[in-house]
Amino acid sequence: MSAVYINSVACISAQDTLNENFFENLQPQNSVQLLKAIEPNYKEFIPPAASRRMSKTVKMSSVASKYALQEAGIENPDAIIVGTGMGCSQDSEKFLKNVIDNNEEFLTPTFFIQSTHNTVSGQIALGLQCHSYNFTYVNTSSSLEFSMLDAKLQINDGEAENVLVGSTDEQTDRTMELYKLNNTIKEEKNLPVDFLNSNSEGVIWGEGSSFFVLGKEKTESSYAQLKDIQIINKLELAESQQFVEDFLAKNNLKNDEIDAVILGFSGDAKSDVYYTNAMDLFKNSSLLYYKHLSGEFNTASGFSTFMACHILKNQEIPEVMKINSVKKEEVKNILLYNHLGGNDHSLVLLGKA
Structure with missing residues (x-):
């Protein structure tokens, strides 16, 4: 596609x-x-x-x-x-x-x-x-x-x-x-x-x-490219890293080529372990979170997509979203990972327009 x-x-x-x-x-x-x-x-x-x-x-x-x-x-x-x-x-x-x-x-x-x-x-x-x-x-x-x-x-x-x-x-x-x-x-x-x-x-x-x-067409005001989306209803914790790696392989990307990863940490100790697990794959990427700004709800990923689009367009990451101190010279690819209470996991890959 x-x-x-x-x-x-x-x-x-x-x-x-x-x-x-x-x-x-x-x-x-x-x-x-x-x-x-x-x-x-x-x-x-x-x-x-x-x-x-x-x-x-x-x-x-x-x-x-x-x-x-x-x-x-x-x-x-x-x-x-x-x-x-x-x-x-x-x-x-x-x-x-x-x-x-x-x-x-x-x-x-x-x-x-x-x-x-x-x-x-x-x-x-x-x-x-x-x-x-x-x-x-x-x-x-x-x-x-x-x-x-x-x-x-x-x-x-x-x-x-x-x-x-x-x-x-x-x-x-x-x-x-x-x-x-x-x-x-x-x-x-x-x-x-x-x-x-x-x-x-x-x-x-x-x-x-x-x-x-x-x-279909890129315009002067374009924010990002929507490259790919992957969704799965149920996922065991042990399978979560493979889920992410298979998605990247499908898009011919290595882990280091993901410049920023936006994770849906919600403060729920039981289900946030999926994000902690996924973080280990991205030692050289900017790790970000957002639900301390938007709250958790069924379509909270709309807020993270909105933020990701602005980050790609402005090439600037708000300090308040940062988990680590890794900073890339240019943000070309952003991976968004979200779920709600450990169910309905989704990966969205956005690229610079």
Whole structure:
């Protein structure tokens, strides 16, 4: 498969990533259980009447997708593909609450209609009046990777030239309560957390929305080449190094040719061992982490992809992301490794555009 170019990026996250100077103002967060996204003033982008009917994830995605399309100079993409782990859980919760409160009678269908996972891609298409291929992937922590793989195949097969790809997830009160009860979210007694040397289970949970325009042709504003993606659902710890090495061999790369590796350390002692294991393969690469900036969530890899694109374009690595002190003269290849709780492992290879 030939390379596909990432021609624009936009991200709404726990960092002020819509601000042009966000690179210098990255603030690590290690002492809260939940990391909220910094939201824009939606009135500037969405009519207030429409905004009131939209859940947080739809609003974040509408704005991030507008930024991405604007930067790429595209009015109507050839396809819209969105990855989400939890979908529109805010509206799902509202609908289920209505079912209970009204004894399953006289229910308005609005919350149910808006609670489906593909609401996000549908709302973006409605706003753009885009009648092209529209698809949503719900594959927990590899939802974005499946979306990008689909977009890459569409472009390589000549089905599309420019594809809008996004990832989005929101926090909701009841779901966060349940995550605290089953120890998915760290207990307060284990805060603040040392993301790289944690000895407790659980994570700091975040949220956010990241959008990218993938194109067949390189442009003046191109950030990176999307070279390859590998996804596996289950992986034993003993197999993790082989998983990475096979992926590099498939792309004719040696370990030393990877200039930077972005690992998804989440502070969960039980599952972070996969990253510690993978680190041993890259003694001569810049090792980076990011979930102390974004929090952990199903599509947190959207934030790491966004950061990787900026690193490749600007040839600059933020100090706050560094695990080691290795510094390459030029960043040509970045490997992203992510999973959620030890499941759904993904590798993404990005190259300099």
